Amino acid sequence: MGYQFKPRLSLTLVTILAIILFAKLGTWQLSRAEEKETQFALLEQYAKQPAVSIPATGVELDDYLYRQVEVRGNFVAEHTIFLDNKLHQGVVGYHVLTPLQLVNSPMHVMINRGWIAGSSDRSILPEVVTPAEQVVITGIVDSPWIKALSLSDEQVTANVWQNFDLDLYQSQSGLTLQPLLLLQQDSEIKDGLMRQWKKPDSGSSKNIGYAFQWFSLAVATLIIYLVLNVKRKGSN
Structure with a gap:
């Protein structure tokens, strides 16, 4: 006995909208990661340059x-x-x-x-x-x-x-x-203050992780949609 694909219109529309939403959120997170990488590269570049007034x-x-x-x-x-x-x-x-x-x-x-x-x-x-x-x-x-x-x-x-x-x-x-x-930054001024500023990383890895989660949700949504709509021939 074979299988047949019998999608319902309402479920199909919901699935398409969900996949589009998850894909857009994943793409947005990737763009944020790229922005942070660019910003971090700029920070590294400026750190090597002499001070300006x-x-x-x-x-x-x-x-x-x-x-x-x-x-x-x-x-x-x-x-x-x-x-x-x-x-x-x-x-x-x-x-x-x-x-x-x-x-x-x-x-x-x-x-x-x-x-x-x-x-x-x-x-x-x-x-x-x-x-x-x-x-x-x-x-x-x-x-x-x-x-x-x-x-x-x-x-x-x-x-x-x-x-x-x-x-x-x-x-x-x-x-x-x-x-x-x-x-x-540290100077010859003896004021007793600590100036150990934390050097920031780009933070892009977090956005890439979020993007992976959103894309995974899009794939999972598609798989669930297929499972729910593929039925044995002759079944109700």
Whole structure:
């Protein structure tokens, strides 16, 4: 006794739509993986280039993102903020962010100066040494909009922030800042801050894994469709 293929129209339509959806999601994940690989290659390329200077006039983030830059100016210590819940070797602490006023300019650059341990009493902030004299800071440009998991609905408490938002900071401080965040690299400044920035990988492997899952679902959907619609001749 042979077999025959007797598909139902409704099941066929649902199957086609599902396969198209899964295939599109898989393709999108592959495109995201390619974007991340390109971004990572750019980061590696910039790391080998000498530092460039940030001008006193306004710049665009995309022109400097991930590049090594150098800025000269004075820290504005009274506008220092602390990003909460930052880990270093398993110890909870803060990232210290202080704006740097560029030489002979009203423009500022926000500097992530590094990590410092917090105390057991979270109401007491650690003391940070901030140079009063003019300094030269070298670092890597990052996005000034840092989003992290927060356990509190209150994002800003005095000068302790859960997430850094450049627009909100400018409105509260009254300062004019370049649209970037500078991750300070090790320097001769003795401020006790740790500056061991984690070197990011491309992250493309995760997207490729997701793409494989979506394509697998598309194949599984097709197999299930065939199994449900192939019947023995003479069966109901």
